[in-house]
Amino acid sequence: MSATRIATFDDWVDLFRVWRNDIGVNYSEIDSYHFEAKFGPTRSNEIEFGAFKGRPKWQKVLDIPDQRIRDGLMNLIIYQGDTEFASVEQQRRLFEHSPSEHDRKSLCRVVTEEMRHGWQMCHLLINHFGYGGKVEAQKMLERRAFESKRLLGAFNQEVANWLDFFTYTDFVDRDGKFQLTMLSYSGFEPLAQSMNPMLREESFHLGTGHDGLKRIVKAEVVPLNIVQKYVNKWIPVSYDLFGVDQSSSAHWFYVWGLKGRYDEAQTQQEVDLGHMNEHNRHLYFLECEKLIEQINKHVPAGAVPLYVPHMKFNRHIGEFADQSYSVTGELLSPEKYAEHLKETLPQPEDIKLVGEIQDTEPKWVSPKGSMDLS
Ligand SMILES: [Fe+2]
Ligand SMILES: [Fe+2]
Structure with missing residues (x-):
């Protein structure tokens, strides 16, 4: 892309159009969508926790009393925005393989809204963070998921088919819900106000993801052990998205009032600053357990139900990173672990099979509306 730097938000919008064409998602519904920044209500006008608790939320970056806090805030926005555009890049090739017109429309809506989320983060960067913010908003459209240039591991993974898509939206977008909720308590008012519409x-x-997985299980065309492999692919990368254990940045984000705990609005528990990421990751794990339980209601009697992979399995961030733990959390020898990964993660032949099913089996996903409400 151009070496010149953008000066205004309109300049950025021009780049955003170029990016959309470049990614190949300029379908008519997307092209005609009215992209805009949206701001909604927040729980409080006062900073809710940390060293500045009780003070009015910051309206402008210059209201923030310390450069380290301003830098930390800008980083949170960059990372959030990066995931939004990355997910569109990951999903860009699914349109031609939609199980139904209903699903094609859902996909269209999902990618359009992800673009709007990226737009929202760039809007904040450009309008509040001066020259540095403009540079970052531009870089956001220059990295590519399919060149492994996105900032977080999950967002450089391949989304090759609709089983990937449904598992991704159920579990990776769910990490998104956790992150957005934590940012909804932010002491920087424009960021907090961005979260409710998002x-x-x-x-x-x-x-879409949760329903889609139930529909795939119900249709009984994709073998369940392959569905499990996709669950095993996407949940551990989502664990990683919560960040390192005993994170000092998560500690400071809380002390500075920039990012709360996922259950900040409900919990009476004293904050444990040394284990912020572990706390949120654990809540995520519990939510995954409930989701898998719901999907299992559609597993035929006698079949092996789906499970949530152990928190130690296939991790690349944190204290269990790059160790040989199994899906049930046992430490395996390197040889056994290599075998185990083949049995538990999608292999080239599994990906090929799902691709073939997707293109030749019209009923591989149960029709929408055929589900009970569980
Ligand atoms: Fe999003
Ligand atoms: Fe999303």
């Missing part, structure tokens, strides 16, 4: 949109993505 969370509303996000809930559609989660529902």
Whole structure:
């Protein structure tokens, strides 16, 4: 892309159009969508926790009393925005393989809203963070998921088929819901106000994924052990998205009032600053357990039900990173672990099979509306 730097938000919008063409998602519904920044209500006008608790939320970056806090805030926005555009890049090739017109429309809505989320983060960067913010908003459209240039591991993985898509939207977008909720308590008012509209949109993505997985299980065309392999692919990368254990940045984000705990609004528990990421990751794990339980209601009697992979399995961030733990959390020898990975993660032949099913089996995903409400 151009070596010149953008000066205004309109300049960025021009780049955003170029990016959309470049990615190949300029379908008519997307092209005619009215992209805009949306701001909604927040729980409080005062900073809710940390060293500045009780003070009015910051309206402008210059209201923030310390450069380290301003830098930390800008980083949170960059990372969030990067995931939004990355997910569109990951999903860009699914349109031609939609199980139904209903699903094609859902996909269209999901990618459009992810673009709007990226737009929202760039809007904040450009309008509040001066020259540095403009540079970052531009870089956001220059990295590519399919060149492994996105900032977080999950967002450089391949989404090759609709089983990937549904598992991704159920579990990776769910990490998104956790991150947005934590940012909804932010002491920086424009960021906190951005979260309510994003969370509303996000809930559609989660529902699409969760419903889609149930429909695949119900259709009984894709073998269940392959569905499990996709669950094993996407849940551990989502564990990683919560960050390192005993994170000092998560500690400071809380002390500075920039990012709360996922259950900040409900919990009476004293904050444990040394284990912020572990706390949120654990809540995520519990939510995954409930989701898998719901999907299992559609598993035929006598079949092996789906499970949530252990928190130690296939991790690349944190204290269990790059160790040989099994899906049930046992430490295996390197040889056994190599075998185990083949049995538990999608292999080239599994990906090929799902691709073939997707293109030749019209009923491989149960029709929408054939589900009970569980
Ligand atoms: Fe999003
Ligand atoms: Fe999403």
